Amino acid sequence: MIKVIINNESYEIPATSSLADAIALRNPKPPFAVAVNLEFVPNNQYKSTSLKIDDRIEIISPITGG
Amino acid sequence: MNKPLNNPSATTNDSMILYGQSFTSRLLLGTSRYPSPKILEQAITLSQPAMVTASLRRQGASTEDISSGFWEILKKLNTPVLPNTAGCHSPKEVIATAQMAREVFQTDWIKLELIGDDYTLQPNTLELVSTAETLLKDGFKVLPYCTDDLVLCQRLVDVGCEAIMPWAAPIGTGKGPMIIDAGLGRPSHACQVMEWGFDGCLLNTAVALSNDPVAMAHAFSQAVNAGRTAYLAGTMQEQDTAQASTPVLGTPFWHQNKS
Numbered sequence: 001m002i003k004v005i006i007n008n009e010s011y012e013i014p015a016t017s018s019l020a021d022a023i024a025l026r027n028p029k030p031p032f033a034v035a036v037n038l039e040f041v042p043n044n045q046y047k048s049t050s051l052k053i054d055d056r057i058e059i060i061s062p063i064t065g066g
Numbered sequence: 067m068n069k070p071l072n073n074p075s076a077t078t079n080d081s082m083i084l085y086g087q088s089f090t091s092r093l094l095l096g097t098s099r100y101p102s103p104k105i106l107e108q109a110i111t112l113s114q115p116a117m118v119t120a121s122l123r124r125q126g127a128s129t130e131d132i133s134s135g136f137w138e139i140l141k142k143l144n145t146p147v148l149p150n151t152a153g154c155h156s157p158k159e160v161i162a163t164a165q166m167a168r169e170v171f172q173t174d175w176i177k178l179e180l181i182g183d184d185y186t187l188q189p190n191t192l193e194l195v196s197t198a199e200t201l202l203k204d205g206f207k208v209l210p211y212c213t214d215d216l217v218l219c220q221r222l223v224d225v226g227c228e229a230i231m232p233w234a235a236p237i238g239t240g241k242g243p244m245i246i247d248a249g250l251g252r253p254s255h256a257c258q259v260m261e262w263g264f265d266g267c268l269l270n271t272a273v274a275l276s277n278d279p280v281a282m283a284h285a286f287s288q289a290v291n292a293g294r295t296a297y298l299a300g301t302m303q304e305q306d307t308a309q310a311s312t313p314v315l316g317t318p319f320w321h322q323n324k325s
Contacts, residue, residue: 060123062120065121
């Protein structure tokens with residue numbers, strides 16, 4: 001198991017987990033976009049992106065803005 | 067040239083051109099802090115802005131109930147969206163946020179906000195130009211929120227920004243569209259800067275926190291149009307003395323004092 005941070009919360013996931021697996025833990029409502037360690041990851045690369053210990057994953061969605 | 071988007075009243079054949087895209091409205095409207103999603107929707111509908119701003123946050127983190135229906139409002143109204151990078155403090159955060167925004171909102175437009183000081187929300191002018199350049203090279207249509215520093219504005223234009231958005235202050239690089247961003251409180255302020263020759267206004271709080279945001283959005287829309295029309299019309303030069311507007315010649319009862 002490895003520890004990763006998703007939206008500032010700690011998760012223990014299998015070391016073989018893909019980014020798609022990690023995202024599934026949060027079950028985000030579409031639309032959303034994802035970055036790992038401050039690098040944008042296009043949605044067609046979630047399954048092919050592997051994770052390592054202490055990766056910081058951000059899952060973000062549209063909100064109002066000025 | 068693309069077909070002009072939206073079509074409010076007032077000036078015709080006077081589109082605002084940003085990155086080759088034509089907009090008939092010169093008002094860009096922020097979407098935060100409205101009393102309810104319904105009022106936001108009405109404000110957008112009535113003011114018909116060129117674009118509405120939007121942002122990105124962690125899902126569930128927002129305390130604003132309005133954000134729950136925000137996406138549906140955007141889809142329903144079909145107003146062009148200008149995502150921002152609000153809250154980003156480093157170029158790396160800006161780049162990642164912009165790329166995420168492009169995927170979510172399906173647009174190349176980005177309101178570049180690189181905050182340098184949390185208290186004043188002053189942009190980090192030292193890294194703004196290089197960040198804008200990186201985004202432009204990545205295919206974004208960058209509208210940078212900047213200060214009124216002339217050299218900064220010039221450098222932003224030099225690297226390829228086709229419009230700049232200084233906070234409310236009278237400046238004049240005379241280079242490309244300039245949109246006033248932040249600091250406007252009343253329609254008269256918007257009218258004033260449009261009279262000076264700015265190309266558009268972006269505002270949010272002045273509408274959202276008014277007593278009647280829908281009416282105020284309409285008022286700003288009209289003010290922006292009025293100011294633009296006045297700029298194009300060319301205001302008169304100020305005079306130091308009173309000058310009768312009604313012709314003096316032939317005034318009845320007038321006579322020379324011959325005594």
